[in-house]
Amino acid sequence: MERVSHIAEIAGLKEEARRLGFSSVEERNEALSLIAHGLERDWESIKAANDEDVAEATDAGVAAALVKRLVYSETKQREAQNGIADVMALGDPIGRVRQKRELDEGLILTQVTVPIGVIGMIFEARPDALVQIVTLCLKSGNAIILKGGSEARRTNAALVASMRKSLEKSRLASGWIVLLESRSDVSEMLTMEDSIDLLIPRGSKEFVSYIMSHTAIPVLGHADGICHLYIDERADLSMALAVAYDAKTQYPAACNAVETILVHQQIAAAFIPALKQRFGQDVVIHGDERCAALIDCIPYQDGDYDTEYLDMAVNIRVVDSIDEAIAHIARHGSSHTDAIVTGDEAAKRTFLAQVDSADVFVNCSTRFADGYRFGLGAEVGISTQKIHARGPVGMEGLLSTKYLLEGSGQIVADYTGDGERTFTHIELSTEEGRHA
Amino acid sequence: MERVSHIAEIAGLKEEARRLGFSSVEERNEALSLIAHGLERDWESIKAANDEDVAEATDAGVAAALVKRLVYSETKQREAQNGIADVMALGDPIGRVRQKRELDEGLILTQVTVPIGVIGMIFEARPDALVQIVTLCLKSGNAIILKGGSEARRTNAALVASMRKSLEKSRLASGWIVLLESRSDVSEMLTMEDSIDLLIPRGSKEFVSYIMSHTAIPVLGHADGICHLYIDERADLSMALAVAYDAKTQYPAACNAVETILVHQQIAAAFIPALKQRFGQDVVIHGDERCAALIDCIPYQDGDYDTEYLDMAVNIRVVDSIDEAIAHIARHGSSHTDAIVTGDEAAKRTFLAQVDSADVFVNCSTRFADGYRFGLGAEVGISTQKIHARGPVGMEGLLSTKYLLEGSGQIVADYTGDGERTFTHIELSTEEGRHA
Numbered sequence: 001m002e003r004v005s006h007i008a009e010i011a012g013l014k015e016e017a018r019r020l021g022f023s024s025v026e027e028r029n030e031a032l033s034l035i036a037h038g039l040e041r042d043w044e045s046i047k048a049a050n051d052e053d054v055a056e057a058t059d060a061g062v063a064a065a066l067v068k069r070l071v072y073s074e075t076k077q078r079e080a081q082n083g084i085a086d087v088m089a090l091g092d093p094i095g096r097v098r099q100k101r102e103l104d105e106g107l108i109l110t111q112v113t114v115p116i117g118v119i120g121m122i123f124e125a126r127p128d129a130l131v132q133i134v135t136l137c138l139k140s141g142n143a144i145i146l147k148g149g150s151e152a153r154r155t156n157a158a159l160v161a162s163m164r165k166s167l168e169k170s171r172l173a174s175g176w177i178v179l180l181e182s183r184s185d186v187s188e189m190l191t192m193e194d195s196i197d198l199l200i201p202r203g204s205k206e207f208v209s210y211i212m213s214h215t216a217i218p219v220l221g222h223a224d225g226i227c228h229l230y231i232d233e234r235a236d237l238s239m240a241l242a243v244a245y246d247a248k249t250q251y252p253a254a255c256n257a258v259e260t261i262l263v264h265q266q267i268a269a270a271f272i273p274a275l276k277q278r279f280g281q282d283v284v285i286h287g288d289e290r291c292a293a294l295i296d297c298i299p300y301q302d303g304d305y306d307t308e309y310l311d312m313a314v315n316i317r318v319v320d321s322i323d324e325a326i327a328h329i330a331r332h333g334s335s336h337t338d339a340i341v342t343g344d345e346a347a348k349r350t351f352l353a354q355v356d357s358a359d360v361f362v363n364c365s366t367r368f369a370d371g372y373r374f375g376l377g378a379e380v381g382i383s384t385q386k387i388h389a390r391g392p393v394g395m396e397g398l399l400s401t402k403y404l405l406e407g408s409g410q411i412v413a414d415y416t417g418d419g420e421r422t423f424t425h426i427e428l429s430t431e432e433g434r435h436a
Numbered sequence: 437m438e439r440v441s442h443i444a445e446i447a448g449l450k451e452e453a454r455r456l457g458f459s460s461v462e463e464r465n466e467a468l469s470l471i472a473h474g475l476e477r478d479w480e481s482i483k484a485a486n487d488e489d490v491a492e493a494t495d496a497g498v499a500a501a502l503v504k505r506l507v508y509s510e511t512k513q514r515e516a517q518n519g520i521a522d523v524m525a526l527g528d529p530i531g532r533v534r535q536k537r538e539l540d541e542g543l544i545l546t547q548v549t550v551p552i553g554v555i556g557m558i559f560e561a562r563p564d565a566l567v568q569i570v571t572l573c574l575k576s577g578n579a580i581i582l583k584g585g586s587e588a589r590r591t592n593a594a595l596v597a598s599m600r601k602s603l604e605k606s607r608l609a610s611g612w613i614v615l616l617e618s619r620s621d622v623s624e625m626l627t628m629e630d631s632i633d634l635l636i637p638r639g640s641k642e643f644v645s646y647i648m649s650h651t652a653i654p655v656l657g658h659a660d661g662i663c664h665l666y667i668d669e670r671a672d673l674s675m676a677l678a679v680a681y682d683a684k685t686q687y688p689a690a691c692n693a694v695e696t697i698l699v700h701q702q703i704a705a706a707f708i709p710a711l712k713q714r715f716g717q718d719v720v721i722h723g724d725e726r727c728a729a730l731i732d733c734i735p736y737q738d739g740d741y742d743t744e745y746l747d748m749a750v751n752i753r754v755v756d757s758i759d760e761a762i763a764h765i766a767r768h769g770s771s772h773t774d775a776i777v778t779g780d781e782a783a784k785r786t787f788l789a790q791v792d793s794a795d796v797f798v799n800c801s802t803r804f805a806d807g808y809r810f811g812l813g814a815e816v817g818i819s820t821q822k823i824h825a826r827g828p829v830g831m832e833g834l835l836s837t838k839y840l841l842e843g844s845g846q847i848v849a850d851y852t853g854d855g856e857r858t859f860t861h862i863e864l865s866t867e868e869g870r871h872a
Contacts, residue, residue, distance in 0.1 A: 018766060022789040101811050107800060109810055114792065116822045197822050216649055218823040239845035246847035330454060341845075352840050352871075353458040356550065364543060364843030373851070374545055374839070375537050375861035386552045386633050386836035387654040388824040400822035403810070404788050407800030409675035411682035415809070425811035435788075 007188050009178045010118075010145060010195050016176040017117040017143035023172055025092035028138055031170040035134070036084040038166030039077060042158070046072065049158035050127065057125075057151045065253070072127040072155050080131040083378065087139045090377070093395055094141050095435050100428040104421060107407040108428070112435045113399045115141035117197040120189055122211065124203055125149025130159055132378050134177065140398040143176040145196065147186050149203075157181070190215040200381050205308065220397060222358075222384035224334035225255030226308050227366045230325040230351070232342035233266035239363065240271060240341040241278050246365040247339065248283055253310050255382065256337045256359075256369040260305055260315040262325040268318045269294060275316075283312045290318035305332040322347050326354050333357060335384050337369040358384050358391035404435065443624050445614045446554075446581060446631050452612040453553045453579035459608055461528035464574055467606040471570070472520040474602030475513060478594070482508065485594035486563065493561075493587045501689070508563040508591050516567040519814065523575045526813070529831055530577050531871050536864040540857060543843040544864070548871045549835045551577035553633040556625055558647065560639055561585025566595055568814050570613065576834040579612040581632065583622050585639075593617070626651040636817050641744065656833060658794075658820035660770035661691030662744050663802045666761040666787070668778035669702035675799065676707060676777040677714050682801040683775065684719055689746050691818060692773045692795075692805040696741055696751040698761040704754045705730060711752075719748045726754035741768040758783050762790050769793060771820045773805040794820050794827035840871065 020028075039046070050072040057067050099111040119142045123129050130148055137144040148156045160179040167174035180186060189196065193216040200220050201211040209223040229247050231240045247258035263271055268290060276285065276295040286304050287297035297316070304315050305328070319325045322340075329338050339361035340351040348362050359369040369392060371379025376394030383390050389397040414421045456464075475482065486508040493503050535547040555578045559565050566584055573580040584592045596615045603610035616622060625632065629652040636656050637647040645659040665683050667676045683694035699707055704726065712721065712731040722740050723733035733752070740751050741764070755761045758776075765774050775797035776787040784798050795805040805828060807815025812830030819825050825833040850857045 015766070018790070018792050021792060103804070103809065103811060107804075111827075117792070213652060218654065218821070236845070242845060242847055246849050250848050250852075330451070348842075352842075354454070356454050356457060356553070357838065359839045359841065361841040362843065364841055364846040365848050367848035368539070368543075368841055368843075368846070369839075373539065373848070373859065375539060375859065385654070390836050391547075391839045400826050402793065403795045403805075403827045405795065405797040405800055405804055406784075406788075407798065407804075409672070409678060410800040410804070411678050412686050412801050412803035412809070413682050416686075423809065423811065 005182060005185055006178050006180050007185050010189065010192055013118045013143040013145070013176065013178065014195060017115065017141075020141045020143060020172065020176050021094070021115045021117070023141060025094070027171050028141065029088045031167055031172045032084050032088050032135060032138060034166040034170050035138075035163050036081045038162045039081060039131070039159070042162035042165070043074075043077065046077070046155065046158045046162060049154035053152055053154045062151060066125065066151070069124065069126045070151055070155075076128045080128050083132055084135050086377065087135045090139065090395075092434070093139065093399060097430040097435055098401055100430050102426040102428055103405070103423050104410065104415075105424065107405065107410050110404045110406075110435055111401050112404060114402050116398055116400045118143045118145065118195060119398060120145040120147075120196045120199040120217070122147045122186065122199070122201040122203070123149070125151035127152050127155040127159060129202075130156055133380075134163060136378055136380060136395050136398060138172075140395050142398050145178045145180060145189065147180040147189075150183070153181060190217065193217045202381055218388070220383045220385065220389060220393065221381050222255060222334070222336060224308055224384075225257070225336045226260070226306065226332060226334040227256055227258045227336050227369075228260050228262060228325075228329050228333055228338040229258045229366060230262040230319075230322070230329070230338070230340045231264060231267060231271055232322060232340055232344060232347045233264035234344040234347065235264075235267060235271075235341040236343055237267070237271060237274065241274055243339070243341055243363070243365050244275055245278050247367055248279070248314050249312065250365070250367050252312050254367065256366050257310070258314065258339075258366050259307065259309055260317060260328075260332065262317050262319050262328055263291075264322070264325075265290065265318050265320055272316060272318075279314075283314055286313065286315045288315075288317045291316045308334075322350055326351065329355055329357070336382070337361065337366045339364065339366050358382070441618060441621055442614050442616050443621050446625065446628055449554045449579040449581070449612065449614065450631060453551065453577075456574075456577045456579060456608065456612050457530070457551045457553070459577060461530070463607050464577065465524045467574055467603055467608045468520050468524050468571060470602040470606050471574075471599050472517045474598045475517060475567070475595070478598035478601070479510075479513065482513070482591065482594045482598060485590035489588055489590045498587060502561065502587070505560065505562045506587055506591075512564045516564050519568055520571050522813065523571045526575065526831075528870070529575065529835060533866040533871055534837055536866050538862040538864055539841070539859050540846065540851075541860065543841065543846050546840045546842075546871055547837050548840060550838050552834055552836045554579045554581065554631060555834060556581040556583075556632045556635040556653070558583045558622065558635070558637040558639070559585070561587035563588050563591040563595060565638075566592055569816075570599060572814055572816060572831050572834060574608075574612075576831050578834050581614045581616060581625065583616040583625075586619070589617060626653065629653045638817055654824070656819045656821065656825060656829065657817050658691060658770070658772055660744055660820075661693070661772045662696070662742065662768060662770040663692055663694045663772055664696050664698060664761075664765050664769055664774040665694045665802060666698040666755075666758070666765070666774070666776045667700060667703060667707055668758060668776055668780060668783050669700040670780040670783065671700075671703060671707075671777040672779055673703070673707060673710065677710055679775070679777050679799070679801050680711055681714050683803055684715070684750050685748065686801070686803050688748050690803065692802050693746070694750065694775075694802050695743065695745055696753060696764075696768065698753050698755050698764055699727075700758070700761075701726065701754050701756055708752060708754075715750075719750055722749065722751045724751075724753045727752045744770075758786055762787065765791055765793070772818070773797065773802045775800065775802050794818070
């Protein structure tokens, strides 16, 4: 398959994004509707492309779980179309009023939401993700550069070809989507900080770390997901067992699965053997000395606490206090998701206040850290950075703001030195919600 | 003066920041009060240090305007103390509820504000700025690395020594402030992305550009301030003259002063000669051909539209339409602040919607783009980036968020596959405003 460079198209995206940014929500919804119908129209060619991708991946011995994600079945297509309908039903995310203030009589400041501009999205070999990403970017008025996992390249090309064809009938046209096909285009994209406003890489931690450290473009995402569960001395034991089992085993390859379970020494003798029994043969336990005194386990080795197993393996460490647990999390955690099981109100408050992670949970599984479960609608990604958006990120993460100031000839000289005017700074209601 | 490296102190700031992040607002206000009183107690030594800095700068021939900013007079000290009192009077910025949602019965998600963590602030030789920055960081629970202009180094050292002494009596101590003294420490700081969460550089555009392109740490700020004023065909002429004069001359060294005035051709013959008269000898005009046909001016040269004069000089260009004006701004602007003068409602709407800048103004001077004038309280800086905070940034820019999820033993397995539970996703009131 020929892999053409599409880098030249990226330079034009700023202008495409500017135009998309002032399109009406009717125009964007029309384009979404055309895309949804087009996917149905082009189902045969999309399916044929996906069959080729799947056959090649299977021949190449790609792991079954990855092949499963690569398959773009009729069910997934239906789900993708339903997702488009859901996003169409949402109100316009652009132009929402965040702040409104009278600076002086007849001088009104309004902060409104605007699209970020040009988003570079690098994602796994999962064709349904492509549809979801395009949907979210279009609704929020952002131009998009897509680079999907190469195993899905034929499917991605077929999906984008279908979208382009559909969009030719829309007033927005299709110049705001660029699909990169070659890996060298990705390297080049990382240097284009003047043309790209935000990168959202998904995939392995090595990959995300590489992106983060090789570009001046802001990056939204997370490299590591070293999540903790702390079982406090006043935990309900059966709750602690259920939460620990779910947090480790429900989907161990996910970034929000737990990697280390910290157990208060008062409860260790009761909890750890019970947990070992609950895990059975399924989960390999790496235990510290005090854990090893209670159960059979692999002795702790240096570096275990900094390892994201992404597998049926877990560290267990006995701690003397909640403070020791919190200090462990601060030292070894990746500020992703950390949870406590406790019946003690003070311990709960301390944990919520002192653990500085994107998600801090009490008495529930770390696996709840997810945009859909949080009720954000579709998820753009999970960020462990503290700038812009943190934790699971929905469409909100694709928005910026601008300040509009509307006056009647006001000049600054009148408000300084001997100027006769002063600011009133009266907060105005943002209730109508939209800038007219 | 000896310049010791303080880089080693930076590595410890993450832990200092974490502790500051869960301090109470009473503790932070107490520390602010101690600092304010300490400045009074140590006035003599601060003044002596400032006198030395000012004498050295004057001897070295530093420009009068810069020396004026360097002087830390009794008035400035009083203003700084008033500023501290103002910030003490504000509510706690930490722990504010941004979102609250029931995910299921007894499973409550709350998004609350938290400090960003460790802020690196690099600022001009302006001692009053140091006090303001420390005040804002302390109130918002952020640890701070300070590097002020070297002309103010004795004053800065005296101010920080006074603050440290005061803070020894507070429960927060003073480990969360680091004052860098040597320029090589700044270069090293740029590589410390694991220890610093956000850099806020202020100063010349060359300096800010350098910082932005030499660090993996997120940067909040702006390099260029190429601001535009567009005089529409339906502008009130006397309003246009007043706004243009203010936007150019009221403080031409500011980033929000106008550099290029775009004039609709229908109004050019009336407006441009009148503006020339209004500017008199004060302002040098660089005009395009159509402007030069109306007045005496320096003929436009390549690059003028991309120049930030920061001085009593301005470009004037005649355009055929609002679209041409908007296209000019998109091409040559720095997305900082751009304004239109018009009496036409449609032109106003078009300009507000289509100009993609941090601040878009109608019928008022670009010089209003400022945190104090916007009513944000003290200003951390002005950002032209689209990530995190955009436009004038107040204390809000020093905050991030975290998600708290409080349950009663919920596990994800119950919500997937054959699990019997579904999410309710009921929005809850955020009215009480604070997480208990």
